[in-house]
Amino acid sequence: MQTLTKNQTLIEINQLNLFYGAFHALKNVSLRIPEKAITAFIGPSGCGKSTLLRTLNRMNDMIPGTRIEGGIAISGTDIYSGDVDVETLRKKVGMVFQQPNPFPKSIYDNIAYGPRLHGIHDRKKLDEIVETSLRSAVLWEEVKDYLKRSAFSLSGGQQQRLCIARALAVNPDILLMDEATSALDPISTLKIEELAQELKDRYTIVMVTHNMHQAARVSNQTVFFLNGEVVEYDETEKLFSNPTDQRTEDYISGRFG
Amino acid sequence: MPNEALSTNSSKQLVDAAKRNHAFRNEKSHLMDKIMPVALFLCAALSIATTIGIVATLIGETYHFFEQVPFVDFITGTKWSPLIEPKSFGIWPLICGTLLITVIACLVAVPLGLASAIYLSEYAPKKVRNIVKPILEILAGVPTIVYGYFALSFITPMVRGIFADAGVFNALSAGIVVGIMIIPMVCSLSEDAMTAVPRSLRDGAYALGATRFEVALKIVVPAAFSGIVASAVLAFSRAIGETMIVTVAAGSTPKLTANPLESIQTMTAYIVQVSLGDTPHGSVEYGTIFAVGMTLFVITFLLNILAQYVARRFREEY
Ligand SMILES: Nc1ncnc2c1ncn2[C@@H]1O[C@H](COP(=O)(O)OP(=O)(O)O)[C@@H](O)[C@H]1O
Numbered sequence A: 001m002q003t004l005t006k007n008q009t010l011i012e013i014n015q016l017n018l019f020y021g022a023f024h025a026l027k028n029v030s031l032r033i034p035e036k037a038i039t040a041f042i043g044p045s046g047c048g049k050s051t052l053l054r055t056l057n058r059m060n061d062m063i064p065g066t067r068i069e070g071g072i073a074i075s076g077t078d079i080y081s082g083d084v085d086v087e088t089l090r091k092k093v094g095m096v097f098q099q100p101n102p103f104p105k106s107i108y109d110n111i112a113y114g115p116r117l118h119g120i121h122d123r124k125k126l127d128e129i130v131e132t133s134l135r136s137a138v139l140w141e142e143v144k145d146y147l148k149r150s151a152f153s154l155s156g157g158q159q160q161r162l163c164i165a166r167a168l169a170v171n172p173d174i175l176l177m178d179e180a181t182s183a184l185d186p187i188s189t190l191k192i193e194e195l196a197q198e199l200k201d202r203y204t205i206v207m208v209t210h211n212m213h214q215a216a217r218v219s220n221q222t223v224f225f226l227n228g229e230v231v232e233y234d235e236t237e238k239l240f241s242n243p244t245d246q247r248t249e250d251y252i253s254g255r256f257g
Numbered sequence B: 001m002p003n004e005a006l007s008t009n010s011s012k013q014l015v016d017a018a019k020r021n022h023a024f025r026n027e028k029s030h031l032m033d034k035i036m037p038v039a040l041f042l043c044a045a046l047s048i049a050t051t052i053g054i055v056a057t058l059i060g061e062t063y064h065f066f067e068q069v070p071f072v073d074f075i076t077g078t079k080w081s082p083l084i085e086p087k088s089f090g091i092w093p094l095i096c097g098t099l100l101i102t103v104i105a106c107l108v109a110v111p112l113g114l115a116s117a118i119y120l121s122e123y124a125p126k127k128v129r130n131i132v133k134p135i136l137e138i139l140a141g142v143p144t145i146v147y148g149y150f151a152l153s154f155i156t157p158m159v160r161g162i163f164a165d166a167g168v169f170n171a172l173s174a175g176i177v178v179g180i181m182i183i184p185m186v187c188s189l190s191e192d193a194m195t196a197v198p199r200s201l202r203d204g205a206y207a208l209g210a211t212r213f214e215v216a217l218k219i220v221v222p223a224a225f226s227g228i229v230a231s232a233v234l235a236f237s238r239a240i241g242e243t244m245i246v247t248v249a250a251g252s253t254p255k256l257t258a259n260p261l262e263s264i265q266t267m268t269a270y271i272v273q274v275s276l277g278d279t280p281h282g283s284v285e286y287g288t289i290f291a292v293g294m295t296l297f298v299i300t301f302l303l304n305i306l307a308q309y310v311a312r313r314f315r316e317e318y
């Protein structure tokens, strides 16, 4: 399969099969995800979008009974090979979840948590990371005077941007977002979408959304899934204006899902 | 038409009967509705009344005791020998013995209980947890006298093997075994607090590259901290109140000492000693057990308040 854009391939998924026990959740998935762009996964609920996303930072490892066949390479390294350190992988592949999940700590400590995990304890350095990360997540101006306050004092949208900042603080290459706006109001959603647009110049973003308008608005390329299979993968504009597969057309015209 | 009349008649009867039946059932359920709250209230009232009765007796007898022995002597004295001349009623040796046991027990129970709780909630496969949790609850139900003899016949020889100058009865053996006895409680309560920490917090930390150990220590334990502290304080008051193990294994020598290898006496063990002896009822000697019991009650009561305060103070909201 060829790359869709001039951007280089960062993530290469090759004949991936995933089983939850006996349940075959991903079927022969092959994809090339380009760097420094936004790739959206769309498809009806239960089609395997989150599952595929979680294979990219190996969060599926923690679900008992999960079995995987095939391979995923990031920058040419097979992330499922024995000598890959999962913690280092997850540092490079950040993740933002559906529900904002700040730690029950201060805003500052939420951001500093990751850097501290990876051995940074110098106060000045941490201050710097906290500020840069919050600026990157366009949250700095709103919270700079309240860094000691509990993260729970923030609104839902702010909490989600805090979670994005927290992920950015460990300096990842890739940012995975699993329906990161589905629990938010329209204005917060818009802010996160704008943020994603800004971040894509520096990070490779893979976002799951079951809102195809969001995929159409935000992403550069879109993958349409159905029952654990890739039905169609194309540039977003093309996929939405001129899909090649009948099922894609049915889905984007709202005939099911 | 007679036939029709008959049938209307009988159907009317049927309806009446049904109505009566219905009314009767209604009445019955109303009756139950009226009786049940009263009955349940009486049950609740009974247990409250019992508690009030116990406390009242304790206060009355303690008051009576302090009419004969000055309160200041009791609360400041450092020698406890109410049964042997020259008599002396200083409570501190008993408090000291109790604290010695309690501190040793907590040093054993809190780290081990917490470690096993972390294992169960963060590491153990579901199957293991489903087997271990009920076992813990069974362990918590073993009669403490069994632990007492376990202390005397198993731990004490070991302690004496390591520390040559340890007595047959010593605070260390008893303290260790009290600790072992309360491990299941600490473990079970802490584990409950840790499993209550939402999955999403753990995921957030894992996604940043945290190891299991880091998630347990830096996310789960802080988030469950109030529950963990509550379990530790509960362990503390459980150790203070423990009676059989210390009666069997710690000795009966009230002593103001911090040396765990010596024989000591706790407040509870003293109460047992007097209750079993031939001290005449109503005497000053007999009154001591109420004064000691009152002291125990006050300490445990304060601890419970402390536990509630700490649990509230350190709550990390999630
Ligand atoms: N932990 C799990 N154990 C078993 N089956 C699962 C698990 N997680 C997801 N599944 C199943 O895998 C399929 C894909 O789920 P998911 O990736 O969450 O879908 P999506 O994110 O597209 O809604 C669904 O049928 C779901 O029921």
Ligand SMILES: [Mg+2]
Binding pocket: A049, A050, A051, A178, A179, A208
């Ligand atoms: Mg999903």
